[in-house]
Amino acid sequence: MTGLAFIAAGMAGVWLLSTPGSDAAIGARWLRAPVRRAATAAPRAPVSLLRCALAGTAAAAVGWMGAWTLFGGVVAPTLVAVFGAATPPCAMANRRRRRAADCWQAWPSLLAEIRVLVTHRGQSIPAALFAAGSDAPAGMRPAFSEAARTWSLSTDFEASLRVLKTSLADPTADAVCETLLAAHQIGGVRIDARLRALAEAAQAEAAARSDARAKQAGARFARSFVASVPAFMAAIGLSIGRGRQAYESGDGQLLVAFSVLVVAGCWLWASRIMAIPARKRVFVQ
Template sequence: MIAIICSVIVIAGVVFEFVSHRPIQPRRHLKGVQIVPLLLTISVIALVLSPAIGLIAGGAALILVVVDSSHKGEKLNFALSNAWSMVLDETATRISSLGDPLPIAFFAAAASLPKSLETLVDAGAKNYQLTGDFQAALAPLIARLGPGSSTETLRMLASLTSVSTSEAQATLAVLSERHREDHNLTMELQAKLSGAKLARAFVVAVPFFLMAIGVIIGGGIAPYLTRLGLSMSTIALTIITLCWLWADRYLAPLGHSHTRTQRRSKIIDLMNWTAP
């Protein structure tokens, strides 16, 4: 029965990873989902050697996939923080230099947004051409992004269609500067946390490396198949998973559900935080 449960968990982890994978930007650091293949391999091997270890490893793989899926929106928000300044600056330039209406200028400049939003941007541009309703054209994009600074920016843009060109340009300049400040703060935070991210990777890599050395020196895996060995291995895998999830809570990219004020406050708090 335990072997069947392990198999279900392994298959569920693979399916969830395949369905939820939507590349947003290149990964620069070791993420939770990159540990999944290792854990799935361990769980498959453990089905033959020890169903208990397979259950823990497969469960850990599934948990890490779910955690990584929840971070996809956070990664999109990080990519947007870099793109918004360019989009807003180009929109202001098109309004002043080319005399384009704000909606047309925005959709032309929105090519700088992440590729994952390209379909929604194109659909919004076509919607505006047909209806002339800028707010309705932005609605699908707002729904996709959810609460956050990007949504606030889109709603502000929708309200600028009724103001003068000079006022719209001034507002766009302010919004651009705010996004630039937020992105710089986020980049500084990421730099400060890079060492901690490397340490988090070692939390997972070192125990498995030591286990492999132990198998080589000990002449086989027989000690791990005893009741004590299985119990200690199960406890160790559980602790490793919990440590990864605990560290991920502090090292994950900033959530996309935060407003600009909450986002800046969280960045500053994390930058000033020191381990006890």
């Protein structure tokens, strides 16, 4: 029981370290204070890499100790530690994809606001774009702020849109930026109809992706449940027969290692076939 309690505490610590932006309990926020202070004092990318490395190292240590508590030996704990080290980077990548999906769903409302500001309030296209960007989701606001700063310093709309496209790296953003640039430079291109068409296309794509994720909810739950069953059965096996001594034997270590490889392979295979393909970017210079 002490070993299982250690595993649970270690997994909770790894989760808190690898999800600094999650809504965790208020009492655990002090654990993330040093990471947040480092994020404000250093560039974002190095801090993210450092956080990922720390989370991977902690997950490997927790996986090794947990596997050694259950199975003993060296082969099985080492294999579990290797897969445990890869868990936080994969979790962070999935979280980035979810944030990108949330940003995609915001484009229809942003386009509608831009269309209203341009056609009904008479604002210029750059002013309407950056005004709408101030109400964008949190994941998109830094890109709009950087583009607005470029516009205020240079009044070069093309350079500002280039900054926006680079920061967002989104096919919908590319199409919107190219349409707005053409309307700003040429004029008389029926911006109202074009923005309405872009908003309808973005709405259709967001609805299709949301529907696909909803249909996969049961399969994703089943994948997690099936992956947790072998670990639960392994814990129960400690109280049957010789328990840990059987796991520590050579044959036991080989069987445990084979089981870990099979579960990890099935997880990766299921993740691959359930991945929703991303739309390729076209307007990339």
